[in-house]
Amino acid sequence: MLRLTKKADYGLMALKYLAEQAAGAGVSAADTPGSGQGSAQSAKDIAEAYHIPPQLLAKILQVLARNGLLVSHAGTHGGYSLARPASQITAFEVIRAIDGPLFITSCITIHGACDLAGHCTIKEPLRKVNDSIKDLLSGLSIADLADPPESSRHENEAAVGGGLVSIAV
Amino acid sequence: MLRLTKKADYGLMALKYLAEQAAGAGVSAADTPGSGQGSAQSAKDIAEAYHIPPQLLAKILQVLARNGLLVSHAGTHGGYSLARPASQITAFEVIRAIDGPLFITSCITIHGACDLAGHCTIKEPLRKVNDSIKDLLSGLSIADLADPPESSRHENEAAVGGGLVSIAV
DNA sequence: GTATCTAAGACCGAATGGGTCTGGATTCCG
DNA sequence: CGGAATCCAGACCCATTCGGTCTTAGATAC
Numbered sequence: 144m145l146r147l148t149k150k151a152d153y154g155l156m157a158l159k160y161l162a163e164q165a166a167g168a169g170v171s172a173a174d175t176p177g178s179g180q181g182s183a184q185s186a187k188d189i190a191e192a193y194h195i196p197p198q199l200l201a202k203i204l205q206v207l208a209r210n211g212l213l214v215s216h217a218g219t220h221g222g223y224s225l226a227r228p229a230s231q232i233t234a235f236e237v238i239r240a241i242d243g244p245l246f247i248t249s250c251i252t253i254h255g256a257c258d259l260a261g262h263c264t265i266k267e268p269l270r271k272v273n274d275s276i277k278d279l280l281s282g283l284s285i286a287d288l289a290d291p292p293e294s295s296r297h298e299n300e301a302a303v304g305g306g307l308v309s310i311a312v
Numbered sequence: 313m314l315r316l317t318k319k320a321d322y323g324l325m326a327l328k329y330l331a332e333q334a335a336g337a338g339v340s341a342a343d344t345p346g347s348g349q350g351s352a353q354s355a356k357d358i359a360e361a362y363h364i365p366p367q368l369l370a371k372i373l374q375v376l377a378r379n380g381l382l383v384s385h386a387g388t389h390g391g392y393s394l395a396r397p398a399s400q401i402t403a404f405e406v407i408r409a410i411d412g413p414l415f416i417t418s419c420i421t422i423h424g425a426c427d428l429a430g431h432c433t434i435k436e437p438l439r440k441v442n443d444s445i446k447d448l449l450s451g452l453s454i455a456d457l458a459d460p461p462e463s464s465r466h467e468n469e470a471a472v473g474g475g476l477v478s479i480a481v
Numbered sequence: 482g483t484a485t486c487t488a489a490g491a492c493c494g495a496a497t498g499g500g501t502c503t504g505g506a507t508t509c510c511g
Numbered sequence: 512c513g514g515a516a517t518c519c520a521g522a523c524c525c526a527t528t529c530g531g532t533c534t535t536a537g538a539t540a541c
Contacts, residue, residue: 145315145407145411145415146417147314155434156434185516187516198502199501205519208518216508217517218507218508218518219515220508220509220510220517238314242314248316265321265324265325272448276314276445283437288433317528317530365531370486370487373487374487374489377488384487384488385539386486386487386539388484388486389485389541390486390487391487485540486539486540487538488536490534490536493532494530495529496529497528497529500526501524502524503520503522506517507517509514509515510513510515
């Protein structure tokens, strides 16, 4: 299937959300305990914005924070904010933090070991594909997600407060 | 994890094996359809060559045959052979035949439907990545696996046709 | 007619992924 | 100070998928 997990999806969406908040809210609005990258958003807020299970997102954000992509702040008005500018956080980092190392084939492991050790003959060509995908994702930043260059925009995604599913596509 | 399944691995290895057999069997290069030469290999042979479970490989080959990538021949000296020249069978076809449609994110489905229907905002950028990966795999043929191009080249621009690595969004 | 091979399906155990729950530890605020 | 809001870290559960096996049936060459 070659697909990334829902967790990674959620993580990307959350980062995008934070990037938008940071950009829109102006840095000076509320002096937040983060590192000045806009206002901190709680896991619950983000989860509600996208209708994803709050507890699950909470765990994802924890992982992201542990990996240095987010900064967290506990307490009453705590939450998460980006650890770096959105343009300097790549989708690859997010995915690897959540889903672990990115290997297209079961052969390519950290040690290069393979259960088909000697006789796995397709390893090398696939490694190139693997690297290409990695490069591909490394070239995609959160800022790119948040601010699509010129793609089609027939989707009305205005902040739907407590809205229902609005099937647009 | 973004990795393809072991079945797809096995499938690719098997195709590569068949390509090599076809090429080495005296017939002109790898560009020979699976007809007329006794180079049909049984599932058991291939399985033994790579030490993979024979019955599992058998099922994989069946799927491949059903999808028109292999031609099968039952009977005493039956077996499988490539339905097309190895250079005209892409890794993408193999993977899709075995692992099903290739979608990087759970949002992108056949109908475009998404459980996060309206509010999945990262769908479009990721679709581009998805397409790029698809192009990447479509540019990799079985012949490339069997006869690895000079890997001393730059990694990303191997045998791939268009500028697919340039996502840049 | 029999040995050899593919075809097709049911079936199973283990791993993974998605999601929940619980019990803390921190920080703000009245 | 004490409580509310928030993050943190696990354990835990359930459904799906994956890897693999088994069985039965249909084709084909000798």
